[in-house]
Amino acid sequence: MSIPQSGGGPIERHEQLAEYLADGCKPKDQWRIGTEHEKFGYCKDTLKPLPYEGKRSILAVLEGLRDGHGWAPLEEGGKLIGLEKDGANVSLEPGGQLELSGAPLESIHETCDEVNQHLRDVKDIADKIGVGFIGLGSAPIWSHEDMPLMPKGRYKLMDGYMQKVGTMGRVMMRRTCTVQVNLDFATEADMVQKLRVALALQPVANALFANSPFLDGKPNGVKSTRGLVWRHLDDARTGMLPFVFHEGFGFEAWVQYALDVPMYFVYRDGKYIDALGMSFRDFLEGKLPALPGETPTLSDWADHLTTAFPEARIKKFMEMRGADGGPWRRLCALPAFWVGLMYDQSSLDAAWDLVKGWDAETREALRVAASEQALQAQVGDINMHELAREIVAISEAGLKARAKPGAGGMVPDETHFLNALKDSIETGKTPADELLDRYNGDWNGDLTKIYDEFAY
Template sequence: MSNPGEADLTPIQSARDLAGWFAAGSKPRDQWRVGTEHEKIGFYRDGFAPPPYEPDGIAALLEGLATKGWERIEDAGKLIGLKRGLASVSLEPGGQFELSGAPVITIQETEAELDDHLRDLRAVAEPLGIGFAGLGFHPTATREAMPWMPKSRYAIMREYMPRVGDMGLDMMLRTATVQANLDFGDEADMVEKLRISLALQPLATALFANSPFREGEATEYRTLRGHVWSRTDPDRTGIPAVAFEDGFGFERFADWVLDVPMYFVMREGRFVDATGTTFRDFMAKGLPKDPAVRATMGDWADHVTTVFTDVRLKRFLEMRGADMGSAAMVSALPAFWVGLLYDDAAQKAAAALVRGWSVAQMQALRADVPMRALDSSIGGLTLREVARDVLAISREGLRARGHGEERFLEPLERIAASGETQADHWLRRNAEWGGEVSRVFEEAAL
């Protein structure tokens, strides 16, 4: 979850303004970029407990990084993020440490950005005895043992989440993801890319499955994180059927988002609880507790960030289905999606591959993947078989770009060939450890 941005106080004149907000993200091909975000699970090397905000924890890490040319972001006097150019560092509710990378042209630039970030982070973390693991769910800590970061918006969400799902607090505190953000050319291009990526997001979830442990025990899940998201908040998660309806586009998506329940609005530098209303009602009536508070375009931009669909449309597309993993897997995610969606022939091939899948089939697949990963099936094929075809398309798409990015797919190609996900690797290692799950921290350290 990102740091709070600059407020846009422009009044909303009509619902068309909201569709126009999305449309403003359209870009010519020569301006398409890829951004990568990843969240890391912190642990003290002595005992593996999650670091608190302070003392000698997350705040100290941010202070250390701030000396390396980052601008401070504060919330009620607490340092909660950093910004440098188009990149930022932010905190998830349980202290998961997130880098939102700058938009770049090639996957090699993503790899270099990750290497630089991890080098700088290790330099400030090691004196504090803190390490970071590339995993999708905290493998040992209970929900109650996790710290809460001092971001005002999280207090509102912490209160709201248990009303709408039984694992929303687990999502906030104990999960970690890697995410890729891609551009679109125009409305038609957005629609095709969104449909392809929603259809294939369960495949990405399976390929990147990396969270088989909970509270020191192996579970029946390859991606516990994927399961948690299915029990977080049905009003704003999953694969929205609206994206596959005839006539879908910016206006139809904006109309759907209008009815997603709100969390908050920001006024005078503080978050105001807006739960209990939708953005549609907010536009018409103001906030229930203060009707004088009227909706602005800044409120809309903030509200869009609280939509947690498997692929989120903002002024770009966010691929949200993957567990955090190794450094190689962090770079593999943007490579996978760029290969599919930034070359015309690859995009058309991917669209043809998923065209016969119904929304019901996709949603059933999404429900099955957390436990079965690549053993799940759709349209008479296992996801392992689908993965081979999709990765071949992605490889051709990367080859056509001419940047030599194909090598970044190799970890995924090995997983598809062997059928062994990162989660399967850890389950095998856990058997070798005699069930001592805490040993995963050092082996998964970044």
């Protein structure tokens, strides 16, 4: 989850809220790719999740990256809770999941190099202290009580609030992982088209990247437990956002949506002030109960935007949020999938042509079916397997058209990063299907084998 935002002055006009978003517009030659991924750490001998402190801990990994790989520390309340270097951040999710928020880069080649270097560095440290990391959409065995809450004020507030809204917020916080990509837009109209395509096709990403068929030590009856969790979290801040498809949608409509998302906190002087369930509209009028008489800054607005969790969202860029965390190859396949669709206009238009006739009920039904059945999902006359095949082909055409070479020009474009997805389309099996095959086959129902065979 996001680190506190900074650098914003006072909000003196309502228009500044939409202007903040519009300031993210960039010409195409400045579009970049920011890839984020989360992973679970565990002790190799006990297979238990990592505590925050101790010889084998999240803190030990952070200190190893800081001392051995040149990362600068980020602290909160005297605790090391993150790192930064060269435009990238390493941060902690609530249950100790380690997240890389990559730097904005020009090509998938560069972003995959970044991912690979990060995983090598983490493995170097992990091997020395008897720790492993694994990429899955949900923790397959550990209970809520097994997962320690990291020492971040934001998480302490959220942990209590999540027990009052929805049913699976605390599962999301401690026991799920994702991979996502952050992309740019050129204009308000470009943002609108991209966000509509992004929302409509998140179920395809969820299906292709489904990698969490287990919870509490056994199959959960779905292919993406993470997708199931997000459907039962907090309706006020999650979902497929039907209003995005309404005529006239733009930055101001997003502002109105975000203003209706209940607040979590206000960040002041290194501390998180409890504003749970309060209204940012009241804050704008100096009527926030948590800070009576005080009005927000643009930094507060930027923080608040990070507390809306729909399937895709905008800040000064757009985030694709629908995929499970997964194996090494798929950490590069996710940005490739979306860049191919979003950064070539012909591909974006082709994707929009496929989804523009769907109504809100269809989009929601696809979201549900994707989490439950992945590529085997069927909604009306829409077959997810065939839809995924068509969408990946469109993405591949977009990557070819971008023609971004790698390996010193030896690789002509970025299309090979889609190979993991093409394998799934060819076989009809996602990572979740492969895990279930192993569980029901040579693992004989012993889920502990997942750590040895699927760790990074």
